[in-house]
Amino acid sequence: MREAEDVRAILRDRGPRPSGPRRFPPGFIWGAGTSAYQVEGAIDEDGRGVSIWDTLCARPGAIANGDTGAVAADQYHRYREDAALMAELRLATYRFSIAWPRIQPDGRGPVNERGLDHYRRVVDALLERGIAPNVTLYHWDLPQALEDAGGWSSRETALRFADYAATVYRALHDRVGWWATLNEPWCSAFLGYATGEHAPGVRDPRRAVAAIHHLNLAHGLAIRAMRPIDAGPRLGIVLNPAPIRTKDGTPPATETLRDGIRIVDGIRNRVWLDPLLEGRYPADIAADVAALGGFPIADGDLATIAAPIDWLGVNYYHDDTLGDLPPGTSAAAGAAIHPGTAGIAWDPPDGPRTDQGWIITPDGLRALLVSIGRDHPGAPPLIVSENGAAYDDPIGPDGRIRDERRTAYLAAHLDSVHRAIEEGADVRGYIAWSLLDNFEWAWGYAMRFGIVHVDYATQRRTPRDSALWLRDVIAANALP
Numbered sequence: 001m002r003e004a005e006d007v008r009a010i011l012r013d014r015g016p017r018p019s020g021p022r023r024f025p026p027g028f029i030w031g032a033g034t035s036a037y038q039v040e041g042a043i044d045e046d047g048r049g050v051s052i053w054d055t056l057c058a059r060p061g062a063i064a065n066g067d068t069g070a071v072a073a074d075q076y077h078r079y080r081e082d083a084a085l086m087a088e089l090r091l092a093t094y095r096f097s098i099a100w101p102r103i104q105p106d107g108r109g110p111v112n113e114r115g116l117d118h119y120r121r122v123v124d125a126l127l128e129r130g131i132a133p134n135v136t137l138y139h140w141d142l143p144q145a146l147e148d149a150g151g152w153s154s155r156e157t158a159l160r161f162a163d164y165a166a167t168v169y170r171a172l173h174d175r176v177g178w179w180a181t182l183n184e185p186w187c188s189a190f191l192g193y194a195t196g197e198h199a200p201g202v203r204d205p206r207r208a209v210a211a212i213h214h215l216n217l218a219h220g221l222a223i224r225a226m227r228p229i230d231a232g233p234r235l236g237i238v239l240n241p242a243p244i245r246t247k248d249g250t251p252p253a254t255e256t257l258r259d260g261i262r263i264v265d266g267i268r269n270r271v272w273l274d275p276l277l278e279g280r281y282p283a284d285i286a287a288d289v290a291a292l293g294g295f296p297i298a299d300g301d302l303a304t305i306a307a308p309i310d311w312l313g314v315n316y317y318h319d320d321t322l323g324d325l326p327p328g329t330s331a332a333a334g335a336a337i338h339p340g341t342a343g344i345a346w347d348p349p350d351g352p353r354t355d356q357g358w359i360i361t362p363d364g365l366r367a368l369l370v371s372i373g374r375d376h377p378g379a380p381p382l383i384v385s386e387n388g389a390a391y392d393d394p395i396g397p398d399g400r401i402r403d404e405r406r407t408a409y410l411a412a413h414l415d416s417v418h419r420a421i422e423e424g425a426d427v428r429g430y431i432a433w434s435l436l437d438n439f440e441w442a443w444g445y446a447m448r449f450g451i452v453h454v455d456y457a458t459q460r461r462t463p464r465d466s467a468l469w470l471r472d473v474i475a476a477n478a479l480p
């Protein structure tokens, strides 16, 4: 297929690679991921409370096609079948998230044991198949009651999160070896409270700025609550840092663009990595957001946020490329959420795109993995915790789904991981996004990210060719 060839061309442009297999280090962890709201369905079962995504889905126009997570991939009922499928694909780990509203329907107070029991069963089903669970405690489905009390703009939510995290940890620490507190807090803060594309669908940059700090604090408080219960499991967080650059990688030619890239990089990357790994906010960004109320830091917060972690999850899809707007024009709306960026805008390079219109920039993953260790010498080992692409290829008459573009995308990014390791990055694993087609947030079911296809009418699962390819890569622990 033409576009798969385009993706492979990107790979070739990066220079020759060894002719033999590119082996990954012994013990390299291979897996696939999902998140609760995206795959579980069963939103009214076993005492689950309402989440902010249920609320946003009910808002007309918020989600493509009016889709909701009510049924999704029905994993709430099909986790055993899915665990068997993972074993067939030779996955060593499954990254999934726990729905806070199933554990505490209102986000605080009494624990709903039926919710915990569900995840006990999921974990047992995985362990029976020899698959190591990697649990994310928060993948965006905040209990609505907490949002009504201020959500992530309120410090109280961080305290409630630490209680919830400790509750789940107490129940599962003996069987789950890998934990992440938050998934992509940049999305929670920025898409949730600034652009409003994600739940709770708010457009108020002041609230987004406060949310940045409260999400960081929630992470640190949770680590501090969990560690004393059991110091054995590996505790971490999943971020989505990305290289922010011009489309051809040349230095920005104007002061406006240079400053804009600094600010976007600051909000996407540095306001998460710096407090987590260095115990401080970047001074330039703290000054930039002062006009939006600033970061509401209390005594001791920065030390809490910098509590040591055992691994850092890196989700990566593409670089963000920026350029100057023509003189006389301005992105006022963009500047409201990124103060100081009115003169610049997204400026994508030519080349193939995924179904979502996302650009394909595999070398960015290499650069990112190398730079985290270089810029933060104390950084823990890294795991690529999400990486993948939306492509909807048809099921052939023979039942096969020849998703060559997805395979090419995965191969190009795995090559980047391999290169990063050769360059000294401490990368311990790779978790493909996603195991299954699922509810892709504001895009609804229109975007298919699964290495396994889901027929939503029957819930039948069909591994795409990319899944079979990944299975062979895992078996060899090497790229062919």
Ligand code: FCB
Residues within 6 Å of the ligand: 035, 038, 183, 184, 187, 240, 315, 386, 433, 440, 441, 449
């Ligand atoms: C990430 C999310 C994940 C999925 C992918 C495509 O930002 O963590 O849930 O939607 O993007």
